[in-house]
Amino acid sequence: MHALEGLANRNGFFSGAMTDEGGSTKGDKLVLRGLKFHGYHGVKLEERKLGQKFLIDVDAWMDLRAAGISDNMSDTVSYTEIYRIVKEVVEGPPQNLLESVAQLIASTTLAKCQQISAVRVKVGKPHVAVQGPVDYLGVEIVRYRSIDPNC
Template sequence: MSDYIRLEGLEFYGYHGALVEEKELGQRFIIDLELEIDLKEAGRTDQLDKTINYAKVYQTVKKVVEGEAYDLIESVAEEIADRLLTDYSMLKGVLIRVKKPEVPIPGVLDWVEVEIERDNKS
């Protein structure tokens, strides 16, 4: 059995994209996270140090999305996964979704999304 903490719909403004205009103007990015962690001890003891402080997780994601500009949202997702797995040793794995609503595609769509799943062994 697995336990999860989910943070969904985190919105940030960043400068990621392959086009010059995307790097200059920036745009919104929406992030969904699924953090796999054993929550049994946290649930039994009601102690924050037995789980992951999701306010700190939010700040980690914010630093990545609002920080260094990447050409690909795949790279944004990978950097988020890497930092979370490095910073929080109790994580078993993460699932990261990066959504880009304002894509430069001549058509109607809600967003383009990349989803990656990583564990603490990779």
């Protein structure tokens, strides 16, 4: 494990459950942690030219009871489908903001995976152009199918 990834793990970037506005967990979810991709997102010319590592976490809420009972892949969403979506967005056309990267991951996941009712996406940059030490900088967004028609 890379030293920066260990710091991020110890500092909670790749841990913790999403809670709803009332503070309780929302139920069953698919969990993807510590996805790493090289992308060319950012406002600065150097970020666009050289690229950098991005760290991604995704939680995708859906009812997993049917899959748990049937043991049938058709009753769930494949982790690999969500992984592919994240990979395509992060390694795809550059965005200026991490917010845009996270939004694209969330909206694409909700659009392509109809069983998912909500998605949480964390996008982090371990190597940032700031003066001073940081473990990472990033964003975390939550999108709900029933509330957000743009997802």
